[in-house]
Amino acid sequence: MGRDEWPEKGELxxxxxxxxxxxxAFVSVVEYGGKEGLIHISEVASGWVKHLRDYVREEQKVVCKVLFVDARRGHIDLSLKAVNEGQKREKVKEWKNEKKAKKWLSLALTNPPLEISSEELAEIEQKLSDAYGSLYDAFEDVVKVGKGALISLGIEEKHADAIHLVAVTNVKLPSVQIVGYVELTCPLYDGVEIIKQALINVEDEAKEKMEGGESRKVECFYIGAPRYKIRVIASNYKEAESILSDAANTAIEALKKNGGQGAFYRNLP
Structure with missing residues (x-):
C-alpha cells in the first residue's frame, strides 16, 4: 500500500x-502510491549523458532525491546523481525492511485464528507507522520491550500477542560480543560447587533481566582453575560493558559470602 501524501523536498x-x-526518465515513486516523477537528463549523472540507457532502464528500481514537488500539478522533480552509494545502500535496506515488516504484519493478523479484515489491518499498520515512523522500527521495539509497547498504543491484546510472536521469530536485533575473566577461589570442601553455582546464578540473573526478545545474553565458561570466562552479547558496547561488570561483581560477591575471593579482569593478566 502506497502513501497518499507527497514526498518532501530533500527526501530519498x-x-x-x-x-x-x-x-x-519518467518514474513512479513506489513509496507514494506510484505518483509520477521525472529525472531530467541533467540529474541522471555528473557530466554529459549521451545515452540515457547507459545509466537507467525501464522497470529498474533506483534511489532518487526529491528536488521539487508541485502537488497541485501532480509533479515531482527527482535527481539520481545527488544520491551517493552510502545513501543508496541505506535507503534500499530501509525499503526492503519495510516490505518485510508489512508481510510480517499481514502474516500475524490475517491468518487463522484472527483473520482480520483488510480495513482493520490498514488501521493497525497506520497506527504503528504513526507511532514509530516505520513498521520495521515498530517490530524492533516489540522485540526489545515486549507486547506492552503495542497495547499502550490501543492495539488489542490478542493482536499484540500475534504481532509479538511474529516479531521475535523474524527480527534479529544487531548485537555486539565481548568477554571478560574472573578468578574465583573458595577454601571450603565444596568450593567447586559454590563457584559453579555462583556462575549459574550469573547466567540466570541475566535471563531474568531480559525483556521480550532483547539481544542480551551472558555465558560463563571454565578455562582452567581458578580462571573463568564470561561472555556477554548485547545490543551495543556500552550496555555490554555494564552487563559484564555486573556479572563479574555478582560472581565475586557470591564467593566472598562463602569465605572465598575473586577478581575481575577485562583481559587476561
Whole structure:
C-alpha cells in the first residue's frame, strides 16, 4: 500500500523507471502510491549523458532525491546523481525492511485464528507507522520491550500477542560480543560447587533481566582453575560493558559470602 501524501523536498525515495525520453526518465515513486516523477537528463549523472540507457532502464528500481514537488500539478522533480552509494545502500535496506515488516504484519493478523479484515489491518499498520515512523522500527521495539509497547498504543491484546510472536521469530536485533575473566577461589570442601553455582546464578540473573526478545545474553565458561570466562552479547558496547561488570561483581560477591575471593579482569593478566 502506497502513501497518499507527497514526498518532501530533500527526501530519498525508491522509484521504478517507467519510460525513457530524450530529455529524461519518467518514474513512479513506489513509496507514494506510484505518483509520477521525472529525472531530467541533467540529474541522471555528473557530466554529459549521451545515452540515457547507459545509466537507467525501464522497470529498474533506483534511489532518487526529491528536488521539487508541485502537488497541485501532480509533479515531482527527482535527481539520481545527488544520491551517493552510502545513501543508496541505506535507503534500499530501509525499503526492503519495510516490505518485510508489512508481510510480517499481514502474516500475524490475517491468518487463522484472527483473520482480520483488510480495513482493520490498514488501521493497525497506520497506527504503528504513526507511532514509530516505520513498521520495521515498530517490530524492533516489540522485540526489545515486549507486547506492552503495542497495547499502550490501543492495539488489542490478542493482536499484540500475534504481532509479538511474529516479531521475535523474524527480527534479529544487531548485537555486539565481548568477554571478560574472573578468578574465583573458595577454601571450603565444596568450593567447586559454590563457584559453579555462583556462575549459574550469573547466567540466570541475566535471563531474568531480559525483556521480550532483547539481544542480551551472558555465558560463563571454565578455562582452567581458578580462571573463568564470561561472555556477554548485547545490543551495543556500552550496555555490554555494564552487563559484564555486573556479572563479574555478582560472581565475586557470591564467593566472598562463602569465605572465598575473586577478581575481575577485562583481559587476561
Amino acid at each position: 525515495v525508491i522509484c521504478a523507471v517507467k519510460e525513457l525520453k530524450s530529455f529524461g
